[in-house]
Amino acid sequence: MNHYGEYDASAPYLHLLSESAWVDLGPRLADALAGADPAAGAVLELGAGSGLGTERILAAVPDSPVLAAEPSAALRAVLIARLRGMTGGERVTVLPVGAAEVDLPERLAAVVGMHMVGHLAPDTRRALWRDIAARLTPGAPVVLNVQPPETATAVPAWPPFGVRQGALTYQGTGSAEPTGPESVRWRMQYATLRDGVVVEEAEAEYGWWVLSAAGLAAELTEAGLHSEVNGDLVVARGSGKPLS
Ligand SMILES: C[S@@+](CC[C@H](N)C(=O)[O-])C[C@H]1O[C@@H](n2cnc3c(N)ncnc32)[C@H](O)[C@@H]1O
Structure with a gap:
């Protein structure tokens, strides 16, 4: 059994509470994607959530098809509804799966x-980094972040x-053990x-594997990619030499 319903309770909140993080992250992601070649294949987005990254991908890599994997049904509903009004949204195929279940295309941009x-x-x-590395054209970026x-x-x-949205305020906090x-x-x-005055409450719990940016970069390098750390962002690029 998978745990992909874990995010469902956060669906009314995630988009609103994530927007501020994207003010800084959006341009950094766009910079990292600047050299991506739309002719090289599809752009794959893992865990697209409400589409805050998807909209940046569409703007940064014009003409490329985008595969957006999002396992939570509730967040997929937010994502698909937002795509209908998004410039380039018609280029996005939303996959109802987690990262490990994506049927990867032959080539990735x-x-x-x-x-x-x-x-x-x-x-x-x-396993995923190796599968991805084998499909990237030389120089094609893999952009991940750590928290x-x-x-x-x-x-x-x-x-x-x-x-605040309308007359209501949507708020969140979190803790980890x-x-x-x-x-x-x-x-x-x-x-x-x-x-x-509280009119609704929700709670979401999920497991999380801890990892540093340096540790993630080392994993990507081990998979045959050229990796660089930029704060919480790790950008790796295809070497064009698939591992045997
Ligand atoms: C914190 S949200 C981030 C959403 C979006 N990427 C953003 O930055 O705004 C984490 C997302 O990862 C998704 N997720 C959970 N398990 C996953 C998995 N195994 N593979 C891919 N995505 C997963 C969740 O459903 C959720 O949409």
Whole structure:
């Protein structure tokens, strides 16, 4: 059984509460994708969520088909609805699967995975990087990011952060507890408020494999890619030499 329903409860909140992170991340992703060649194949996005990365991909790699894998049915609904009004949205095929279940096309022009690498177990990641490396044209970018914690340590809840939509404020906070030497369990708590009074609450929990940017870059290098770390972003490029 998979755990892909874990994000469903966060569907009314994720887009609103993620927008601010993309103010800085959006241009950095666009820079990393700048050299991607739309003629080289499809762009694959892993864990597309509500499509905040998808819209940047569409703008950065014009004309390329995009495969957006999103395993949560609730988030897929948000994504598909947003694509209908998005410039270039018709180029996106939404795949109802997790990263390891994507039926990879023969060639990939780029791969993007934002705020999702921790959902992949170490063995799953390593196999995926190898499969991706074999399909990338030389220079084609793989753009991933990492999130704290880097090690399996507890993360205390931060003060709830809220975004207003109409008359209501949607807010969220989260905390994590270690569950093993390389993993934590996140507990996200959300609330909808009207004039400071809670009108709805939701909670989402999921496991998360911890990883540093340097550790992720080392995995990608091991898979045959040329990797660079830029803060929380790891950009790896196809070498054109598939591993045997
Ligand atoms: C924190 S959200 C990030 C969404 C989006 N990439 C963004 O940055 O706004 C993590 C996403 O990863 C998805 N996810 C969970 N497990 C996954 C898996 N095994 N493979 C791919 N995506 C997964 C979740 O459904 C969710 O959409």
